[in-house]
Amino acid sequence: xxxPKSQIAVTLYGLRDFCRTRDELDMTVAKVKSIGYQAVQIxxxxxxxxxxxxxxxxxxxxxxxxxxxxxxxxxxxFDAVVAKMKLWDCPFTALGYPGDDFWRPDGALxxxxxxxxxxxxxxxxxxxxxxxxxxxxxVRYGEVTFLDEIYQRTDDVLFAELDTHWIQRGGGDPISxxxxxxxxxxxxxxxxxxxxxxxxxxxxPEYAEIGEGxxxxxxxxxxxxxxxxxxxxxxxxxxxxGRDIFDSIRISFENLRxxxxx
Numbered sequence: 001x002x003x004p005k006s007q008i009a010v011t012l013y014g015l016r017d018f019c020r021t022r023d024e025l026d027m028t029v030a031k032v033k034s035i036g037y038q039a040v041q042i043x044x045x046x047x048x049x050x051x052x053x054x055x056x057x058x059x060x061x062x063x064x065x066x067x068x069x070x071x072x073x074x075x076x077x078f079d080a081v082v083a084k085m086k087l088w089d090c091p092f093t094a095l096g097y098p099g100d101d102f103w104r105p106d107g108a109l110x111x112x113x114x115x116x117x118x119x120x121x122x123x124x125x126x127x128x129x130x131x132x133x134x135x136x137x138x139v140r141y142g143e144v145t146f147l148d149e150i151y152q153r154t155d156d157v158l159f160a161e162l163d164t165h166w167i168q169r170g171g172g173d174p175i176s177x178x179x180x181x182x183x184x185x186x187x188x189x190x191x192x193x194x195x196x197x198x199x200x201x202x203x204x205p206e207y208a209e210i211g212e213g214x215x216x217x218x219x220x221x222x223x224x225x226x227x228x229x230x231x232x233x234x235x236x237x238x239x240x241x242g243r244d245i246f247d248s249i250r251i252s253f254e255n256l257r258x259x260x261x262x
Contacts, residue, residue, distance in 0.1 A: 009039035014236040016044035043068035050084045064088040068096035094130035094161040108149035119157030130159040138170025163189040182227035211255035
């Protein structure tokens, strides 16, 4: 598949309830295309063969800019992951979540060592490997956060796949983190951060469509441009205010276009 000029993609993880079978994936990619997206990140789909996935991507002229896999896939089924990436002409894959066993003082050291090994392996195959954060990584162990430890203990074979909402929810600054990871950040996940308005206390954070929450998008996107971000991937974990998920990703797409992304 030919890489489009567009910078905006959407991860299928948010659409996972509509990607469980080949036919569902086919219809979902068609809907995504009709909104205007030209690229997807493949994550959370059902047991659909890589060959069938490629056929659907080709049918709708949809580019696969990234994937997510779990730690077991990278460590124990590496060759199969590489074969799939090559089949899809996909240049980037990231660990979406490391599992529940690492959230301890020495967990960042262990995880960083394993990520370095995986990153070295992918680098030799011409594929970029990244790490996707949630808010867990902003726990402090001593003077630095878990996420700081990860990137300080690895080199540039491990890229960041920063997530704007989770950085904010963890108490970090998305703009500072984008600038901190310059040179190691080609794909970024975008979702807005809002506080649920239900007149109840304490207020509860929630996901929001791009431009409908409290994050400073012009400044975030400017930092991304200055720091070499190639793909801005919309991730709506769940619809807000009872919306249809496809309406949610349409709102985010249109607002990103209004902010100047193509």
